[in-house]
Amino acid sequence: MMIRIISALLLSFSIACATAQDAKPLELADSAPDRHIVVPGDTLWGISGKFLKEPYRWPELWRMNKEQVKNPHLIYPGQVLVLDRSRATPQLRLETVRLKPQVHAEPISKAIPSIPLSAIEPFIVRPLVVDEAWIEQAPRIVATEESRVNIGPGGRAYTSPLNTKIKAWEIYRPAKPVIDPENGQVIGYEAFHVGTAKPIGFHPRQGQLVAEGQPATLEIISANREVGVHDRLAPATLAGVINYAPHVPATQIQGQVATAYGGFKESETGRNAIVTLNRGRQHGIEIGHVLALHRNSKEQTYREGDIQATFKLPPEKYGLVFVFRVFDRISYAMVMNVSRPVLVSDYVRTP
Numbered sequence: 001m002m003i004r005i006i007s008a009l010l011l012s013f014s015i016a017c018a019t020a021q022d023a024k025p026l027e028l029a030d031s032a033p034d035r036h037i038v039v040p041g042d043t044l045w046g047i048s049g050k051f052l053k054e055p056y057r058w059p060e061l062w063r064m065n066k067e068q069v070k071n072p073h074l075i076y077p078g079q080v081l082v083l084d085r086s087r088a089t090p091q092l093r094l095e096t097v098r099l100k101p102q103v104h105a106e107p108i109s110k111a112i113p114s115i116p117l118s119a120i121e122p123f124i125v126r127p128l129v130v131d132e133a134w135i136e137q138a139p140r141i142v143a144t145e146e147s148r149v150n151i152g153p154g155g156r157a158y159t160s161p162l163n164t165k166i167k168a169w170e171i172y173r174p175a176k177p178v179i180d181p182e183n184g185q186v187i188g189y190e191a192f193h194v195g196t197a198k199p200i201g202f203h204p205r206q207g208q209l210v211a212e213g214q215p216a217t218l219e220i221i222s223a224n225r226e227v228g229v230h231d232r233l234a235p236a237t238l239a240g241v242i243n244y245a246p247h248v249p250a251t252q253i254q255g256q257v258a259t260a261y262g263g264f265k266e267s268e269t270g271r272n273a274i275v276t277l278n279r280g281r282q283h284g285i286e287i288g289h290v291l292a293l294h295r296n297s298k299e300q301t302y303r304e305g306d307i308q309a310t311f312k313l314p315p316e317k318y319g320l321v322f323v324f325r326v327f328d329r330i331s332y333a334m335v336m337n338v339s340r341p342v343l344v345s346d347y348v349r350t351p
């Protein structure tokens with residue numbers, strides 16, 4: 001009977017906390033400014049933190065609809081954000097400024113990103129999450145000049161047939177399987193980025209190879225590892241500005257951290273590092289989603305007189321992650337606010 005009573009109390013407490021969070025009013029940061037002038041280097045997340053205790057509630061402060069969340073108010077350096085405190089719920093808006101005609105020599109300013117591009121840029125175009133079908137079907141290097149085992153920048157590689165309209169290629173080595181900590185199954189393969197290459201004889205005006213060959217010939221432009229036979233190829237893409245507004249998923253999502261980067265250990269990392277989540281597009285994850293980090297549940301033994309019972313406590317929330325790249329069953333997220341190291345297999349949930 002005592003066990004049932006305690007279990008019921010813990011369940012009631014968890015439900016009460018969830019209900020309180022759902023009904024929680026928008027809270028401004030303790031030192032929220034009345035206005036903020038956007039400067040180069042600002043990010044949506046950084047500005048959100050200046051105004052809100054919970055930066056992921058940025059869309060509420062802006063009164064955004066769903067379309068505006070995916071394509072938010074474009075904010076540029078030089079603009080002024082004004083906080084309207086006169087309403088029952090605070091609101092942020094752009095200050096209207098009457099400008100005088102001026103001539104500027106500098107290039108047009110770019111919209112600020114959601115999170116620091118310098119930290120996530122390598123992960124926007126690489127690593128690449130692929131499946132077994134991609135490993136089998138992707139173009140590959142079949143030989144190197146003079147039959148060398150490995151080549152570097154300036155070397156030539158011969159490949160299986162390529163799309164002749166593509167002028168730049170990324171070179172990958174499929175190696176690392178991503179294991180789902182939930183069930184131990186492989187949910188994808190993380191192709192290791194080796195370098196970049198361009199077709200020999202590419203004509204920029206015609207947009208194709210001047211002379212096609214079988215096999216095609218590539219010149220290695222850059223390499224962070226030696227390039228060799230069996231390496232795969234994928235079209236190079238430019239890193240774009242991630243300007244989705246940070247927002248909470250519309251549904252309850254729960255997943256786990258599958259891999260971690262940038263830490264002292266492969267199983268541990270911290271703030272501003274990148275983590276791989278075992279949830280992706282098919283689970284409802286999208287760019288801009290903010291998820292809460294929770295430490296794995298622990299068991300606690302309760303003793304009182306002759307009574308002894310063991311309970312599995314709910315996970316403890318200790319930080320947030322911002323999703324910036326999404327695949328079918330995997331997504332990449334940047335660790336934002338944390339109070340302790342992030343461990344592989346920690347949970348992520350809708351805040």
